[in-house]
Amino acid sequence: MIKVCKFGGTSMADANAIRQVKSIIEADDSRRYVVVSAPGKRFKDDIKITDMLYRCYNEVVECGNCAKSFKIIRERFVQIVKDLGLTLDIDAILDKTEQEINEKKSADFSASRGEYLSARIVADFLGFEFVDASEVVRFDSHGKLNEDYTDDKVSNRFAKTEKAVIPGFYGKNFQGEIKTFSRGGSDITGSIIARGVKADLYENWTDVSGFLVCDPRIVPEAKVINQITYKEVRELSYMGASVLHAEAIAPVMKRRIPINIKNTFKPQDKGTMIVPNDQYNSAENDSVITGIAGKKNFTVLLIEKSMMNAEVGFIRRVLSVVEHYNVCVEHLPSGIDTLSVILESEQLKDGVLSDMIGEIRENVNPDYIHVIENISLIATVGHGMARRMGTAATLFNALAQANINIRMIDQGSSELNIIIGVANSDYEKCIRAIYNAFN
Ligand code: ASP
Numbered sequence: 001m002i003k004v005c006k007f008g009g010t011s012m013a014d015a016n017a018i019r020q021v022k023s024i025i026e027a028d029d030s031r032r033y034v035v036v037s038a039p040g041k042r043f044k045d046d047i048k049i050t051d052m053l054y055r056c057y058n059e060v061v062e063c064g065n066c067a068k069s070f071k072i073i074r075e076r077f078v079q080i081v082k083d084l085g086l087t088l089d090i091d092a093i094l095d096k097t098e099q100e101i102n103e104k105k106s107a108d109f110s111a112s113r114g115e116y117l118s119a120r121i122v123a124d125f126l127g128f129e130f131v132d133a134s135e136v137v138r139f140d141s142h143g144k145l146n147e148d149y150t151d152d153k154v155s156n157r158f159a160k161t162e163k164a165v166i167p168g169f170y171g172k173n174f175q176g177e178i179k180t181f182s183r184g185g186s187d188i189t190g191s192i193i194a195r196g197v198k199a200d201l202y203e204n205w206t207d208v209s210g211f212l213v214c215d216p217r218i219v220p221e222a223k224v225i226n227q228i229t230y231k232e233v234r235e236l237s238y239m240g241a242s243v244l245h246a247e248a249i250a251p252v253m254k255r256r257i258p259i260n261i262k263n264t265f266k267p268q269d270k271g272t273m274i275v276p277n278d279q280y281n282s283a284e285n286d287s288v289i290t291g292i293a294g295k296k297n298f299t300v301l302l303i304e305k306s307m308m309n310a311e312v313g314f315i316r317r318v319l320s321v322v323e324h325y326n327v328c329v330e331h332l333p334s335g336i337d338t339l340s341v342i343l344e345s346e347q348l349k350d351g352v353l354s355d356m357i358g359e360i361r362e363n364v365n366p367d368y369i370h371v372i373e374n375i376s377l378i379a380t381v382g383h384g385m386a387r388r389m390g391t392a393a394t395l396f397n398a399l400a401q402a403n404i405n406i407r408m409i410d411q412g413s414s415e416l417n418i419i420i421g422v423a424n425s426d427y428e429k430c431i432r433a434i435y436n437a438f439n
Helices: 015-026 049-063 067-084 090-104 107-126 147-159 186-196 230-238 246-254 314-324 352-364 391-401 424-438
Strands: 003-007 031-036 164-167 170-173 178-180 201-206 227-229 259-263 272-275 291-304 329-331 338-344 368-381 408-411 417-423
Touching: 003 015, 003 186, 015 031, 015 067, 015 107, 031 107, 031 186, 049 067, 049 090, 049 107, 067 090, 067 107, 090 107, 107 164, 107 170, 107 178, 147 186, 164 186, 186 201, 186 246, 227 230, 230 246, 230 272, 230 291, 230 368, 246 259, 291 352, 291 424, 314 338, 314 352, 338 408, 352 368, 368 424, 391 417, 391 424, 417 424
Parallel strands: 003 031, 003 201, 031 164, 201 259, 227 272
Antiparallel strands: 170 178, 259 272, 291 338, 291 368, 329 338, 368 417, 408 417
16 A cells, blocks of 8 residues: 655644654555645744745845845744754755755746755655655656656656655756746645555645635635545636645546545544545535635626627637637637637736737627626536536526626536636625535
């Protein structure tokens, strides 16, 4: 039995948390490969080490060195090593790190050092081998993970290693430069290692006891999801549920390795099991829907043209304009003579929106284009929905009763997901209404 365990920033935040990590690892001999994040927040207004490291990079660019910001980082790591009672020469490691950040002048390199330093300390504390992620995780020249190469590297490297600690969040490209994943990317590293060593289970240890049905800041009594499928998690993570990075699913999905989201500070809680569809046991969940997640600030371009359906290439021409502006399309619900293009408002700043509309007008000559801004998208996810009649009715009834005006509806073809668009000002009310309707 092999388990890969990834510990997030709060599990690394101070010596007490790291002691807790040690007791978890030592409680189960199959917890052989440990992936760690950089120390996160210890209290509400604390600053994550990764954020401090990005500041270091900015300081290097502005002043030629990062002395001021690195001092704070140094103090934190020195304190952790001292409190753990380790003899590791952390000063020497920190000196070298600071010098490299100054010399390399790379945001990715600087940001990656939080995970590197965490892993050095945890390896020493656990008595495990330290294996640098840059040895095994490889990015291509576009900054994309080279999956197959990485998988081979991981499986060869760890075939010889019984127990190891690996820093999350980064790897190396073929030019030898350090590159990071997007924020929260240590989850992806954990998944890659689990795939490469053919783990039986990927345990993702965080500071909550699993995925909640929805954001507890909106619904404080939101329940934990006991079991969920990979695809449902992807939908929820993509739509803003922040427990697990959306890209952490793909690597383990290839080998059907389940993920268990666990709480470092309540290790007895069962957490959430993320499994392939055919391992899903519906008795584990008592509701027809699995989760609700959403994001604010989208813009809808409602394009209307009579006889649109008969015009070959209409949608393609609209989309090629959007592509020209390098903007991602989130959703594309359509009718016979209408097409709604839903885009993230953030990507339409600095005149992009008006230029894009002008170009669409020129390209497809629509009857009109109506722009609706400040829209929130809310996804109600549940792979049981497809087989159950009345789910959509329950949802829409609940929203009508809460007096919420639905601006857009999109049901993915997998019937895993109903996405609705509402005004930003209705966002919280809408999530509460859906939660109450199904729980
Ligand atoms: N430390 C990185 C971040 O704050 C990566 C991670 O924790 O997963 O985003």
